[in-house]
Amino acid sequence: MHTFSVRETVDHKPGRPKGTFKVDLHAKWCDCRKFQAFHMPCSHVIVACSSFNHDYQRYIHQVYRSDCVFNVYNTKFEVIQHPSYWILYEGEILCHDETTRRVQKGRPNSTRILTEMDEVERNPRKCGICRETEYSRKNCPLTRQN
Helix, strand or coil, rough: CCCCEEEEECCCCCCCCEEEEECCCCCEEEECCHHHHHHHCCCCHHHHHHHCCCHHHHHHHHHHHHHHHHHHHHCCCCCCHHHHHCCCCCCCCCCCCCCHCCCCCCCCCCCCCCCCCHHCCCCCCCCCCCCCCCCCEEEHHHHHHH
């Protein structure tokens, strides 16, 4: 027997309703589609296997098994020669663009495209004491008199 119907009794996610899922172990297929997408047994496959004493680990794809992962590192690594033996590179030298670097601190710069609606007429600065526009508070003639 390879086809099972698995009914969920626990609500795992509030947005996803509980349901009944068809599991076909022979075709390596489940209604939730995680079994096909990840090539790993989903919770429905594990429940179907455990109810009939099947070993769920035989449905794990070969790529995810530990012996395959260990074989990746089972090769010899070549020793890197001293830099004085390296061949000189005569190609194009590329540099990174500083403008594409993300600024870490401070207020972010606006990326909004400004239009004529955004143009503001600015009034000239006035002195804080006598309200004249030719000078600032630091150079005010009224403060020099006192």
